[in-house]
Amino acid sequence: MVVTLTPSSAPVAPPKPVRDRHHRGVSRWVVLALVVLGALIMLVPFAFMLLNAFKSPSDYSSAGPLSWPTEFYTKGLRTYWTEVNFPLKLWNSALIAGSVAVLGVAVSLLNAYALGIGRVRGRLWIVGLFLLANMLPQEALIYPLYYVAKQVGLYNTQLSVIIIFTVIQSAFGTYLLASVMGTFPRSLLEAAALDGAGKWTVLWRVVFPNLRPTLAVLLIFFFIWTWNEFLIPLVMLIDNQTQTIPVALASLQGDRLMDAPTTNAGALISLVPAILFFLIFQRTLARGITAGAEK
Amino acid sequence: MAVSETLAAAQPAATPPQPSPGRRRRGRNAAYWLYLLPGAVLFILVIGAPLVGTLYLSLTKWSGIGDPRWVGLDNYQQLLHDDVFWASFRNTVWMLVAMVVVPTLLGLLLAAVLFDVIGRRFKPRTAAALRAAFYLPQVLPVVVAGIVWGWILRPDGAFNSLLDAVGLGALRHDWLGDPDTALPAVMAVMIWVQIGYPVVVFMAALQRVDPELYEAAEVDGANWVHRFRAITLPQIRPETFVVALTCTIAALKVFGPIFALTRGGPENATNVPSYFAYYTFFKKLQVGYGSAISTVLTLIIVVVAVVFIWMQARSERRDRGI
Numbered sequence: 001m002v003v004t005l006t007p008s009s010a011p012v013a014p015p016k017p018v019r020d021r022h023h024r025g026v027s028r029w030v031v032l033a034l035v036v037l038g039a040l041i042m043l044v045p046f047a048f049m050l051l052n053a054f055k056s057p058s059d060y061s062s063a064g065p066l067s068w069p070t071e072f073y074t075k076g077l078r079t080y081w082t083e084v085n086f087p088l089k090l091w092n093s094a095l096i097a098g099s100v101a102v103l104g105v106a107v108s109l110l111n112a113y114a115l116g117i118g119r120v121r122g123r124l125w126i127v128g129l130f131l132l133a134n135m136l137p138q139e140a141l142i143y144p145l146y147y148v149a150k151q152v153g154l155y156n157t158q159l160s161v162i163i164i165f166t167v168i169q170s171a172f173g174t175y176l177l178a179s180v181m182g183t184f185p186r187s188l189l190e191a192a193a194l195d196g197a198g199k200w201t202v203l204w205r206v207v208f209p210n211l212r213p214t215l216a217v218l219l220i221f222f223f224i225w226t227w228n229e230f231l232i233p234l235v236m237l238i239d240n241q242t243q244t245i246p247v248a249l250a251s252l253q254g255d256r257l258m259d260a261p262t263t264n265a266g267a268l269i270s271l272v273p274a275i276l277f278f279l280i281f282q283r284t285l286a287r288g289i290t291a292g293a294e295k
Numbered sequence: 296m297a298v299s300e301t302l303a304a305a306q307p308a309a310t311p312p313q314p315s316p317g318r319r320r321r322g323r324n325a326a327y328w329l330y331l332l333p334g335a336v337l338f339i340l341v342i343g344a345p346l347v348g349t350l351y352l353s354l355t356k357w358s359g360i361g362d363p364r365w366v367g368l369d370n371y372q373q374l375l376h377d378d379v380f381w382a383s384f385r386n387t388v389w390m391l392v393a394m395v396v397v398p399t400l401l402g403l404l405l406a407a408v409l410f411d412v413i414g415r416r417f418k419p420r421t422a423a424a425l426r427a428a429f430y431l432p433q434v435l436p437v438v439v440a441g442i443v444w445g446w447i448l449r450p451d452g453a454f455n456s457l458l459d460a461v462g463l464g465a466l467r468h469d470w471l472g473d474p475d476t477a478l479p480a481v482m483a484v485m486i487w488v489q490i491g492y493p494v495v496v497f498m499a500a501l502q503r504v505d506p507e508l509y510e511a512a513e514v515d516g517a518n519w520v521h522r523f524r525a526i527t528l529p530q531i532r533p534e535t536f537v538v539a540l541t542c543t544i545a546a547l548k549v550f551g552p553i554f555a556l557t558r559g560g561p562e563n564a565t566n567v568p569s570y571f572a573y574y575t576f577f578k579k580l581q582v583g584y585g586s587a588i589s590t591v592l593t594l595i596i597v598v599v600a601v602v603f604i605w606m607q608a609r610s611e612r613r614d615r616g617i
Contacts, residue, residue, distance in 0.1 A: 028416045035408060039428035042487065046431065048453045049443050065453040066460055111334040118327025126331075133342045135600050137548045139572040139589040143582055144348030145341070147359070167341035170334060199326060228436040230551040231569075235577065246438040250555055253442055260446060267443045271435040278434045 053077065053264040060260050076265040084248050085240065086269060092237075093227055093244040093273070096158050096165070101222040103166040105215055108173025113203050115174065116181025117189065127178050134171040138231050146235055156239050164232055169222045180214055181207065220281045227274060245270050346593075353586035363583065370587035380588065383559075383566045386478060387547060390567060393482035394489050394546035399539055401486075402493025405429065407527045409494070410501040411509065411519070426498060430491035437488060441555025444484045445471065471557050474564040481556055481565050488552065489545075493538045500534040501527065532610065540603040547596050568592045 052065055056073040063070070080086065111130070115123045145164060146155070154160040184207065192202045208215075230246050237243045243251070249270050253263070353370055355363035374380050414422035432440060447453045448470040455467045470480040504526065512522045528535075550569040553559060559566035559574065568588055575585035 028412055031408060031412050032417065032421075035405070035413060035425055038405070039425050042428050042432065042490070045440075045443055045447060045487070048447060052453075064456045065451075066456045107334050107337065110330045114327040114330040118324055118330065120324055120327050120331065130338070132597060132600060133338065135544050135596055136342070136346070137569060137572075137589060137592045137596060138550075139569055139576075139585075140349050140593040141342060141345040142573075143352065143359075143576050143586065143589075144345035148345075163337070164341055167337045171338070171342070174334065199330075203330075224434075228438075230436075230438050230554070231573065234554075235573075246436045246551075249442060250438050253445070253555065260451075263442060263446050267439045270439045274434050274436060275431075 049264045049268055052261055053268040055261045057259045057261055065260070073261070076259075076261040077269065080262050080266040080269060084252060084266070086245075086248075088241070089243060089245045089248045090273065092158060092242060096161050096233075096244060097223045097226040099158075099162045100165040100169055100226040101219045103162070104169035104173055104222045105219050107166060107170035108177050108218065109203075109208070109211075109215065111170065111174040112177030112181050113207065116178040117184060117202075117207065118199075123178070127175055130171045130174045134168065134175065138168075142232065142235055145232075149236060156237060156242055158237070158242055160236050161233055161244075164236075165222075165226045165229065169225060173218050173222070176218065177211070177214065180211065184210070220277075224274070224277065227277075245273070349586045349589055349593075352583055353590045355583045355586075357582040358580045359582050366583065370584050371591075373584065374587055374591065379563050379566060379571060380568075382563045383568045383571045386565060386567050389478055389482055390485065390546045390549055391543065393485040394549065395539060395542040397486050398489040398493050398542060399535065401490060402497055402538070403528070403531075403535070405490075405494050406497030406501060406531075407523050410498055411522065411527065415509075422498075426494060429494045432488050433491040433495075437551040438555045440484070440488055441552045444487075445556050448480055448484075472561055474562045477557055477561055477564045481552070484556065485549070485552060489542065492542070496534050496538055497531055500531040504530045532614075533607075536603065536607045536610070540600065540607075543599060543603070544596055547592065547599065 048065065051069070052060065053076060054073050055069040056071065056075070059067075059070050059073070114120050115127055120126075141164075145160075149155040149160045154163075188206055188210075189202060192206045197205065227244075228246065229244075230250070233244045233247045234250070237247055240248075249266050252266065352363060354365060354367055356366050356369075357363035409422045409425055413425065449455075450467075450469045450472070454470065458464055458466050468476060470476050508526050508530075509522060512526060517525065548569055549567055550573065553565060553567055553570045554573075557565040559570045569592065572585050572588040572592065575581050575588060579585075
């Protein structure tokens with residue numbers, strides 16, 4: 001269908017578009033208005049959050065959630081910051097997500113090297129196995145992991161969560177990198193082999209530099225995904241000393257201490273790192289997505 | 296399965312292979328097994344063994360202390376007659392609507408409009424800014440989204456105040472506290488959370504499409520609906536498969552938002568298998584029963600994934616055939 005459209009019509013360009021543009025002069029503004037309205041609806045909850053994070057509890061209870069704050073109240077923010085010991089939670093989240101991102105990429109790279117470049121026997125089944133592991137519900141793993149972690153003394157340590165997510169994320173990374181490496185130019189590998197480079201040297205001197213953009217994207221994905229994970233940290237990290245930001249926020253919920261402004265302040269502080277990280281790296285991400293699409 | 300294969304094949308790699316060309320090639324490949332070794336060991340420890348453990352525990356009765364008692368298929372038998380279990384799967388169907396069907400359809404429409412109308416009739420920056428607005432909920436931790444929405448939908452929350460403000464105060468409601476409205480409210484939140492993902496993926500996919508296709512169609516007098524059906528949909532079919540598969544699996548596994556919004560309540564109106572399993576493991580301390588729930592959920596996900604991947608492969612083969 002698509003194919004027949006192109007060649008027949010390509011030569012006759014000039015007259016019709018004028019009529020066409022005229023035709024749509026008004027409707028395009030209607031479309032724009034509708035999409036903008038949709039986008040505003042998407043942003044409303046963020047606006048509510050901002051508006052109420054800087055309100056005093058008495059202001060909230062007397063004037064309600066929609067009114068403008070009567071004063072610039074920051075005690076809610078400070079209460080949350082100190083009650084939750086937010087800097088510690090931030091550190092825990094960063095430590096866990098950062099370690100998982102680096103280790104997960106390293107494991108994915110080694111796995112994918114054997115599967116995509118080494119083309120070991122049965123690689124399709126192995127890649128499929130890794131892919132399924134990434135799709136498994138975490139409930140299917142959690143109780144044995146919880147039990148064993150308790151037995152070996154890893155329960156309530158960040159290390160337990162780091163190990164678990166390194167494997168879960170690298171399951172996806174292996175799948176992605178193996179398909180990328182499957183199309184790696186053979187001539188480059190052969191040239192390196194002729195120069196007497198061993199497999200280890202080829203991996204680090206030839207394959208790694210070429211895949212750096214893809215690896216960067218993978219690193220960012222692993223970081224964000226791990227940062228946002230909930231079930232496994234909720235089960236594994238019970239202590240104020242070890243909890244991550246989402247777990248800390250969720251365990252405060254329902255607590256008497258959390259009045260509406262503090263809830264909003266907590267949510268606001270909790271999403272700032274994620275948004276900052278996204279803003280800093282969105283160009284890398286966009287580049288990576290385009291690179292992936294071309295493959 | 297892959298375990299024994301990995302270990303067996305890692306062995307010969309240690310002895311240097313003798314040079315007959317065919318053998319040398321195989322020997323070289325065998326050496327790559329060494330690179331798979333760390334990943335394989337970790338995989339067995341963190342995924343393989345616990346999975347087998349859960350499967351075993353699903354055939355036992357166990358509170359987490361002492362020794363598990365073998366009961367065969369009793370847990371599964373009990374599941375068949377458990378109303379909560381069935382309710383949780385009924386709710387999953389609704390979560391599929393909220394997390395797969397609506398976001399994929401809306402996302403297709405939005406991406407096409409943003410790309411084909413707004414991106415080409417207005418400045419590209421306009422389309423990019425709008426795309427960012429739709430994507431923003433995807434950036435924040437889903438638990439944070441759950442907590443903010445939980446507050447918005449509370450009896451004294453922002454949504455009810457908004458209804459008051461526009462003169463619809465009669466509709467004031469405890470949206471998440473009433474069994475009749477809790478599920479639709481959770482679904483609305485999930486649509487809000489999910490919508491940005493297909494929009495961004497589909498827009499990236501559309502950038503790949505040759506703009507001449509659209510221009511030519513326009514010259515031919517094809518209106519927007521024609522172009523959408525004849526160009527946009529077929530061109531981004533691979534991405535549609537990926538989005539539908541990943542969203543389906545996310546919907547089957549959904550946990551964080553349910554935990555943050557309703558904890559499965561009221562009266563199991565929003566319970567899902569994932570939360571039901573968590574609750575059975577850690578609140579009711581019925582490890583065997585929880586394992587049976589997890590095992591059923593795992594089976595469903597594996598079957599869905601395999602069917603999806605098979606369908607995708609078939610559609611790709613058909614495309615190449617044309």
